[in-house]
Amino acid sequence: MNRSSGRIAALLVIGLVLAGCATTPRQLxxxxxxxxxxxxxxxxxxxxxxxxxxxxxxxxxxxxxxEENPENSLPYGQTRRKGMVFGSSVVRMVPGIDWKTLQAQSLLAERTREIALELGEVEELGAFPREPYKITMTRQGTRARDPAEMRAFDETKAAFQREIQRRLAISPKKEVMLYVHGFNETFATSAFTAAELCHFFGREQVCSFFTWPASSTGNFLISYTTTTESAEYAVDHLKKALRMIAATPGVERIQLLAHSRGTAVLLDALRELMIEAIAAGVNPADVYRIDNLVLLSPDIDVDIAGQKITGFVSDPDLTRAWPDNALPRLLNGRLTIYASPGDRALLVSRILFRSRNRVGQLRPEDISPEMQTYFGNLGRIDLITFTGERTDLFGHSYFTTNPKVSSDLVQLIRFGEAPGDPGRNLLRTGAATWEFRADDDSR
Structure with a gap:
């Protein structure tokens, strides 16, 4: 078998297995x-x-x-909606378990009983108007949005923000955690990951997830290309959702986490929001209240990611009006990237896109000394490399399946620890790069 045939075979094997992962029952x-x-x-x-x-x-x-297939029990499927909806999704811990038992089991390295995740009640609470919004002619002969649809939009937006406020009222932290999933995810599996993160963040925030129509069945190669375009389609909706969340009275901070292909969706949405704020002459960090931005196993080309993250720095005309040539900030906290050179799932992207490297596979030595210095000067950007034993089939979900990595993520999001703090137990390898210490099993 030649090298090209070997890559195609590997791609198909990974694809076939991944295609089954989206429906596999999930343990906590x-x-x-x-x-x-x-x-x-x-x-x-x-x-x-x-x-x-x-x-x-x-x-x-x-x-x-x-979802239109009566044999599928999920409320939403793999096709695109012409607009957004929001609601409440309950994730159950099964088989039947009471709160005290769950508390106790959640502290054990080796649990004494099985805890699995199951999608419970899903209630749609509001739907924004169908897109594109209607256009009408005014008496003056100008074009305008249809007044009825604008009222519907305003009413739905108000309902969405009231729901956030209702949840804020019972949350110890007045912040929103939003998770964005990647490829090969269903509504249920994305809810499971959001629920796991919420649980081990102490359930202290308004926990939410943005789910877009990533393909999870059918021909893998076709599904992947379809998903790539659906990811682009999702950018505009995620941008609108983030804008509304940030504008909700009472929201003090937003914690953003994205996995795999979802990192590209989130970065594109944030880039557009940043340009909006700069054009309005306001600091994006003040408008959007984003604390941490965490990219987990990013399925995105290195050069493209670098452009999205630092593009505004290399576009002087965009920020020329800012005083003293100062650079605007998007985050009040940190940009954290978790990567693993052993992430086999990203091999698919490297083959399909002929990408030199994916961000989710970066090693410290892949960052040149010049770029280390650059990111160090830019500040609050951390690449954390995990090289430990694989704890899931393709080493792509280690942020939940590996207790060392999930522990570090909790320290960052829940406790606000910086990479150099003792609780994180990371080893600095450069101005902006870190790796897990070999002895971090014991604390």
Missing amino acids: MPTPVLYREPNGQVLFDRLVAEQQRPEVDLLYITNRAA
């Missing part, structure tokens, strides 16, 4: 190292009685169309 992720008994951190200590229950109630936003 392992307990992050920092919570493990007997000397672990307290997991739940600030929840009101209403939150002390096994299931996790998530806020969802989606541009998936309703």
Whole structure:
């Protein structure tokens, strides 16, 4: 078998396995190292009685169309909706488990009973008007949006923000955590990951997820290319959702996490929002209230990612009007990238796109000294490389399946620890690069 045939064979094998992963039952992720008994951190200590229950109630936003196949029990499928909807999605812990038992099991390195995830009630709470919005002619002969649709938009937006405020009222932290999934995910699997993260972040935030029509069945090669275009289609909707969340009274911070192909969706949405703010003459960090931006196993080309992250720096005309040639900020916290050279799932992208490298496979030595210095000067950008043992089939979901990585993520999002803080237990390898210490099993 020649090299080209070998790559195609590897691609097909990975594709066939991934195609089955989206419907495989999910066990609750392992307990992050920092919570493990007997000397672990307290997991739940600030929840009101209403939150002390096994299931996790998530806020969802989606541009998936309703599922039309009667044999599929999911509420939303793989095709695109001409607009957004939002609602409540409950993820249950099964088989039946009470709150105290779940608390105890969530602190164990080796659980004494099985805990699986199951999609519960999904309630759609609002739907924005169908796109594109209608255009009417005014008495003056100019074109304008249809007044009825504008009223519908305003009413739905208000309902969306009221739902966020309702959840904020019972949340210890007045912030929103939003998770954006990648390729080969269904509505259910994206909800599962958001619920796991929410659970081990202490259930202290308004927990939400944005789910877009990523293909999870059918011919893998066709599904992947379809997903790539659906990702582009999702950018505009995610941008609108983020803008509305940030404008909701009472929201103090937003924590953004994206996985795999979802990182490209999120970066594109943020790039557009940043340009909007700059054009309006306001600091993006003040408008959008984004604390941390976390890119998990990013399925995006290195050069493209670099352009999206730093493009505004190399576009002087965009920010020339800013005083003293100062650079605007998008984040109040940090940009954190988790990568693993052993991420076999990203081999698919490298083959299909003929990409030299994907961000999710970067090693510290892949970052030149010049770029290390550049990112160090830009500040608050961290590439964290994981080279440990694979804990999932393709080494692509280690942020939940590996207790060391999930522990580091919790330290960042829940406790606000910087990479050099003792709790993170990371080894600096450059001005902007880190790796996990070999001895981080013990604390």
